[in-house]
Amino acid sequence: MPISDTIEGIYRSESRRVFATLIRLLGDFDMAEEALQEAFKAAIEQWPRDGIPDKPVPWLVSAGRFKAIDGIRRGARFTAYDEVAETIEAIADDTPALDDREHVEDDRLRLIFTCCHPSLAPDAQIALTLREVCGLTTEEIAHAFLTPATTLAQRIVRAKAKIRDARIPYQIPGRDELPARLETVLRVVYLVFNEGYSASSGATLTRHDLSQEAIRLARLLLELLPEPEVMSLLALMLLHESRRTARSSVDGDLIPLDEQDRTLWNAVHIAEGSALVERAFATGRFGTYALQAAISAIHAEARHADATDWEQIVGLYDALLRLEPTPVIELNRAVAVAMHQGPAAGLALVEKLITGGQLQNYHLAHAAQADLHRRLGHVAEARAAYGRALALTRQEPERRFLHRRLADLPD
Known part of the structure; x- marks a missing residue:
C-alpha cells in the first residue's frame, strides 16, 4: 500500500483523537484545527523519508503542538513577551502524558462534554460535537x-465563539x-x-468508521457512567450493527430487512446487545433508548422475517411515542402496524403524516408510502410516491433500490 494511502487512513481513523488532545493543549478550536492540519502536512513530508512512527497519534500531537508554538512565536511581535512566554509554557507543561492512550481517550470525553455544555443551545451542542469530535461535514450534519x-x-x-468568550472549561463534569x-x-x-x-449521501450505504466510532464512544461513556440509558444506547447500536454485512449485496446494493440473510447477522453483537437490554430493563429506570433497543432485539430474535x-x-412503539412523540417514530410505528394489521392500516397512518406536513420532505416517508401502495x-x-422519494434521496444505494422497485411495477 502506498504510504500516502496509509497516511490518509490514519487521518480518517485518528485525526479526531489528535484534534481533541490539541484542544486540551492549546485551548482553542481554531488553533487546534490549524495545528492538526500542520501536523498531517509534516507527516506527509517526513514519513515517506523516515518511516511511519510506531505511535502515530503521539507523533502527530507533538508535531501539532510544536507547529502551534512556532505560530505563537511568529506572532510575538504583536503580543506582550510575558503573555507569549506564559502561553508557550502552559502548552509545554502538559506534554508528559502524550504516550498514554487512556489519556488521549479522556480528551475525547472532555471534548464531548465541552461541546455539550448547557450554556449552548441544544441543537448547537449536537452540531458542534458532530463537527469537532467526529469530523462530520456540515452537509452531513x-x-x-x-x-x-x-x-x-x-x-x-456561534457555539465555538460562546465557548471561547465564556471560557467554558474543557473538562468532564x-x-x-x-x-x-x-x-x-x-x-x-x-x-x-x-x-x-445509513450514510446521508454518497456512493456507499454505510460508513463503518462512524458507526464504530459511536460504539466506541458509548463504551467509554458506559465506563464513566453505567446508567440504564447508556447501556441501552450501546445495546441499540450493537443490535443495528449486527446486521451490517447482510444489509448490502457484494455490489453495494441495499437489501431490506425482510430479505436479508439472517445467518450473516453478527451473533456476538446480538448476544451483547440483548444482554444489555435485559440489564437496562431490570433497573426499572429505562427510557427511549431501551425501548428502541427492545424493538431491535425482537427483530434479532426472529429466525426469519x-x-x-x-x-x-x-x-x-406505543410506549416509545408516549416518551418521545416525534413524526419519525410515528412513521416507524405505522410501518409496524402495516406488518401487523395489513398495508391498508399502515398506509392511512403514513399518508396522514405526509399530508400533515410533518414528513413532507422526508424521503423514507414517501418510500414507505410507495411500498404500501405497491x-x-x-x-x-x-x-408517484417512488418518484417523490427519489427526488429527496441523496444516497446512491437507496436511489438504486428505489429505481429497482419502480422498474418492477407493472405497466
Whole structure:
C-alpha cells in the first residue's frame, strides 16, 4: 500500500483523537484545527523519508503542538513577551502524558462534554460535537437535522465563539452534573451512529468508521457512567450493527430487512446487545433508548422475517411515542402496524403524516408510502410516491433500490 494511502487512513481513523488532545493543549478550536492540519502536512513530508512512527497519534500531537508554538512565536511581535512566554509554557507543561492512550481517550470525553455544555443551545451542542469530535461535514450534519447547511454552519461558529468568550472549561463534569448533561451526549453519539449506519449521501450505504466510532464512544461513556440509558444506547447500536454485512449485496446494493440473510447477522453483537437490554430493563429506570433497543432485539430474535412479533413491536412503539412523540417514530410505528394489521392500516397512518406536513420532505416517508401502495396493487400511486422519494434521496444505494422497485411495477 502506498504510504500516502496509509497516511490518509490514519487521518480518517485518528485525526479526531489528535484534534481533541490539541484542544486540551492549546485551548482553542481554531488553533487546534490549524495545528492538526500542520501536523498531517509534516507527516506527509517526513514519513515517506523516515518511516511511519510506531505511535502515530503521539507523533502527530507533538508535531501539532510544536507547529502551534512556532505560530505563537511568529506572532510575538504583536503580543506582550510575558503573555507569549506564559502561553508557550502552559502548552509545554502538559506534554508528559502524550504516550498514554487512556489519556488521549479522556480528551475525547472532555471534548464531548465541552461541546455539550448547557450554556449552548441544544441543537448547537449536537452540531458542534458532530463537527469537532467526529469530523462530520456540515452537509452531513444538516441532513441529520433536516436543516439547511448554512444554518448549521452559523450554529457551529456561534457555539465555538460562546465557548471561547465564556471560557467554558474543557473538562468532564463532576458526578453531580453528569446525569443532566448525559442526554445531549447520548443524542450526539446516536446521530453519529446513524450517519455511519445509513450514510446521508454518497456512493456507499454505510460508513463503518462512524458507526464504530459511536460504539466506541458509548463504551467509554458506559465506563464513566453505567446508567440504564447508556447501556441501552450501546445495546441499540450493537443490535443495528449486527446486521451490517447482510444489509448490502457484494455490489453495494441495499437489501431490506425482510430479505436479508439472517445467518450473516453478527451473533456476538446480538448476544451483547440483548444482554444489555435485559440489564437496562431490570433497573426499572429505562427510557427511549431501551425501548428502541427492545424493538431491535425482537427483530434479532426472529429466525426469519415472518416470525417477527409485530404485535409486540407495535406495543413498544406505543410506549416509545408516549416518551418521545416525534413524526419519525410515528412513521416507524405505522410501518409496524402495516406488518401487523395489513398495508391498508399502515398506509392511512403514513399518508396522514405526509399530508400533515410533518414528513413532507422526508424521503423514507414517501418510500414507505410507495411500498404500501405497491403491496396493495395501487400502481399509479406507488409510481408517484417512488418518484417523490427519489427526488429527496441523496444516497446512491437507496436511489438504486428505489429505481429497482419502480422498474418492477407493472405497466
